[in-house]
Amino acid sequence: MPPAAHLRRLPPRAARRATTADESAGDEQKRSFLRMVSHELRTPLNSILGFSEILASELYGPLGAPQYKEYAEIIRGSGQKLLKLVNQVLEIARLQGDAPPFEPQAEPLEAAIDEVLAGVAEEVAARGVAVEVAGRDHLPAVSADPRGLRSALFQIVHNAVVFSPEGGTVRISAQALGSTVEIVVRDEGEGLDPADLPRLMAPFEQGENALTRSAEGAGLGLSIADLTCRAMGGRLKIASKPGRGVTAGIRLPAA
Known part of the structure; x- marks a missing residue:
């Protein structure tokens, strides 16, 4: 039976409680999804940033051709821009959803x-x-x-x-x-x-x-x-x- 049809058969107060419960479950699913996406995106990006910084600084010795150091710096800069964009998109999604309220x-x-x-x-x-x-x-x-x-x-x-x-x-x-x-x-x-x-x-x-x-x-x-x-x-x-x-x-x- 479709959810809407089920709710129509309930008394008004019970229907409201059921709707609220469904919305709460949906909100929790959204928050869980955001946490998962945040982790899955930030983890590889942090690796890219960390290893490109090691290469750019030539921590373990010269890379050889100077272009390699330049390319490592470009990778690091691009990774930082991508991480910033990921953080912004996730923050907007959090703010537009029913995230936990701020505490003034x-x-x-x-x-x-x-x-x-x-x-x-x-x-x-x-x-x-x-x-x-x-x-x-x-x-x-x-x-x-x-x-x-x-x-x-x-x-x-x-x-x-x-x-x-x-x-x-x-x-x-x-x-x-x-x-x-x-x-x-x-x-x-x-x-x-x-x-x-x-x-x-x-x-x-x-x-x-x-x-x-x-x-x-x-x-x-x-x-x-x-x-x-x-x-x-x-x-x-x-x-x-x-x-x-x-x-x-x-x-x-x-x-």
Whole structure:
């Protein structure tokens, strides 16, 4: 008998309980599948990264022709990009599914921003970008999941650094607005057509988007930040005009 027909024969309350049980079982299957895929993808990628690093550093002696070292470095770089993409896709799948909810707590922004800036230090140095944090010692606290807060902040700060012109400045600020706190990240990049902005929030948009046209990557960072903010009871707002850079604002409950 089809499941729907079976449910129609049950009393309304029993049918609701049966539906809830089926949904819970389905959610657990999704989580189990994500854990399995995560392990099966990351394990070989970690091997590729580890062995290519050994070869590139010539840990056990010269490789011979210089091209071998160059190729090992290319393999390692490609592996890192693929691992980043795998992590992003799995994170979006986790956020779009009924994953365990985030656990909000009082989080000082100073520590979160410092950790995020440490994570993008390599890109900041490579592009010669300056990062300014307004009122660094007097930033408000937010009510957010620690991991979720850092993930959302990392995505928008990383995008701001990557799409800033060399030698440009990324400005970070935060202010309390009633019962919420708004964290704003501005860059000095080329900016975007406002018509492109809705597409930036849509994961797995087909074809080129406003981000992938000018830099490597799948352009999933803002989708992750948006989904993460929603899961924490906040929101992400993006504003931009051609030639005016991009302004990303995260609104979260105040602590």
